[in-house]
Amino acid sequence: MDRIEHLLTCLAEECGEVAKECCKALRFGIYDQLTIDPNGPRGTEGPTNRAKIAAEMVDLIAIYQMCVDMEILPDLGLSMSMETIREKASLKKSKVEAYMHYARRVGALKGH
Known part of the structure; x- marks a missing residue:
């Protein structure tokens, strides 16, 4: 695998992470903060699903920008x-x- 293939794989992975967080928001609510197994003992609450989606979007944009920097993808x-x-x-x-x-x-x- 070369650098281009690696970055494109990372880009696809980040798209999947955005999709995963969107699905969790649909399943449990956009403002849900549960960070542990719901069948286990109650733990601390973390960021909302809304915040997790936003964080994954930042990661996606970062990888896209790396692809732009290498001229793999166009700078919009x-x-x-x-x-x-x-x-x-x-x-x-x-x-x-x-x-x-x-x-x-x-x-x-x-x-x-």
Whole structure:
């Protein structure tokens, strides 16, 4: 494995860590702080699942920046204007909203 493969593996791993913390927040609540086995003795409370997601996002961004520094991946600030990034993000948000509307329509999503 070379440095590029190592960094891409780290990037994939960090994506998985973000996903894992999101799943825990969905299972136990965004503000849950339990840090030990729920069947064991009560322990100390740690950071919230919300904070853990944010921390993993920082790690993901750090690895992405390492990939940018090695020119493995493009620097979004250099390869696209902020206007283009905002436009692409806006399109993605619209797509997610459309899928949420569909999920509500078929009964898979409740609430607003």
